[in-house]
Amino acid sequence: MSQSVAELLRYRYLFEQMVRRELRAKYKGSLLGVLWYLANPLVLMGAYTIMFTVVLRSPFHVHDYALFVLVGIVVWMFFQQSLMGAATSLLDQGALVRKVVFPRETIPAATVTVQLVTFAVMLVLVAAVVVPIHGSLSVVLLVLPLLVALLFCFALGLGLLVSVLHAYFRDVEPILGAVLLPWFFLSPIFFPIDNFPGAASHPWARDVLHWANPVAPFITAIRAVVFDGRAPALEDVGYMIAIAVLALAIGQALFRRMQAELAVVV
Template sequence: MRDLLRYRFLFEQMVRRELRQKYQGSVLGIAWYIVNPLVLMGAYYLMFGRVFKVAQHDDYPLFLMVGLVVWIFFNQAVLGAAPSLLDHGSLIRKARFPRETIPAASVAVQFVTFLVVLVLVALVTFVLRGTLDVSIVLLPVVLAALFAFVLGFALGVAILHAYFRDVAPILGAVLLPWFFLSPIFFEPSDITTSGTYKALLSWVNPVAPFIEAVRDIVYGGVWPDGPTMLYVLVAATLVLGAGSFVFRRMQRELAVVV
């Protein structure tokens, strides 16, 4: 964090550059980040809400949408961060600066667009469901923890992919089943009554508590339960610490491998 603060100008410029590149030549710009979850929501609502009827929730499209925007942020941030060091190989070889800045900028870009979409989804949800409550004060804490969790994950993935080029393709393959095992279309209680299986669905999947915490606040208008909040905070701390540690240990030969 000290290095990022010291080189905050470089970090800001990287974020701005990434944002410009993303929307360069695009007519809809950031609207694509709204269109994408809307299309997915429609498809999954038809599949899981109408055809298979996996879950029955009031305002089920909004239930889906809240989970989808959290997952899309996680998915796109880690996939975008994976090749980021290789994409900036020439800069790494020529200049001295905190290498963490590169994957951190990639995550920050996705976080900006995630926040824009989440605010829009939240406003619609609050209006239609009347779920705006004092529990909203916890949302910034959950989002900060989510950013830290994704950043730690992205740092580890980015540095590993720089050395082992199979990491990004493997990650892409893993994220697909991970997506369907996450509580986006359902709550654990929708598919099992066993406490053991509920715990597995909620706690073994590290993204699940973040989805449930955001959904509790935005969609449900309630406080996330204590164990969920504890998991979110501990997971964010551990993953960020582990990702930073792996990155620092492996970055010594980074200028050679990229």
């Protein structure tokens, strides 16, 4: 891992240029820029709030339920868009991969970093709304950058994994899209895990929903800080550190092992 960090530092100018180019391409010609990317979670928040509170009459009994959902959706969208963008990143930059010698990890890393910039702006805007309305202003907001950094490392590790796999096996991206949909609904975006129907009488179900889903502790921890104004549980933070390191290690190892033929397959 230290070797990859050293190489990225060596090619940091190229990495910075990739990030700048993707950001310019993403917001070129847009008057509102990143604000348009807040529209999607706001629409989803409205739709799912109506569905769960009006149509299905949700038993979750969460105060300011719409804001509760919004925080979860913003976290999920960063994770989802990072993976989907990274999956096709090597193919999108195929000409560069074939003609220039540089650390190939730079490409998916730049893609995930662009999503991080968007996510950071969105999270600041969401916090600016949620904190005063829900009354969750607290010193624990200082922990938020650490949680975001861990989520970034986790997404980057998986991004490296899916990017190199999709370069060799073109079914990876559509399979990933199919997997992310049920994963979205099984994540604690619309419900607090402790209040999930049956969780009280079946504690094992609560544990499965929380610990078997690697995104769940990230959503729960970030929501605890932004929405509840309290520190995340230590076991959640420990889990996040472990899963982020594991994802980075596996993603980097597999990428290194498979990158030799990238110039041929992309």
